[in-house]
Amino acid sequence: MTAPRFTVACDGPAAAGKGTICRAVAAHFGFAHLDTGLLYRAVGAKTLSGMTPIEAAETLTAQDLTADGLRSAAVAEAASRAASLPQVRAALLAFQHEFAAQPGGAILDGRDIGTVICPGADVKLFITASAKVRAERRLQELLAEGADTDFATVLADVTARDKRDSERAVAPMRAAADAVLIDTSCLGIDQAVQAAIDAIAGKLA
C-alpha cells in the first residue's frame, strides 16, 4: 500500500521512540526511512576526531554513517553542538530533500523535518514522552551497548540536548502546527506504532 512521493515527517525530542516507530511504519507501508539524526551524529563524530563541523558536514560520505560509536552519548552531544550551525544544516539539506522526494514514499525522522526540511509533508508526526521516560529508555539502550553510565547522567544529557535543540536560532526543534502529537510516555511500542500507522493510513486512503 504505497503511493508515489508520499512523505511522512517525524520529529521529536531525544529518545522519544522516533527510530523504533519510523522503522516499523516504513516496513508497514513500504516507505524508505531516513534517520536524519544519524547525519548529525556522523558530523559530530568527525568533529571529535578534530575536523571542524562545517568541513565534516561538507565532506560527509555514506561510509561515515556506518562508523562505530555513533550511538554514544559523547557523539550525541557533539552532534547537537554541530547541528546549531546554519552551514552544517545547509550542507545536509539537498540529501534530505532528495531522499524525501523518492518514488514509493519516504519517512524521515529528526527535529526539523515537518517545519524546515519537508514543510509540505503529507503527514507530520511529533513523537514525545516525559523526560524521565525518555532517559530511562536511553539508559537501557546505552547499557545494552556496554556503556558505563547511570540514570542521573543520561537524564542530564538528554535534558541539556533538548534545551539546546529547541532553543537554537536555526531550525529549532518544535512541532509543526499541523503535526499529529503522539505521547509515548504510557504507550507500549505496539500501541505507539499503531497510533502512527493510523495517522498515516487516514491520509493515504
Ligand code: CDP
Ligand atoms: O537518537 P536521539 O533522539 O537521541 O538523537 P538523534 O535523532 O540521533 O539526533 C542527534 C542530534 O542531532 C540531536 O540532538 C540534534 O541536535 C541533531 N539533529 C538535528 O538537529 N536535526 C535533525 N533533523 C536530526 C538531529
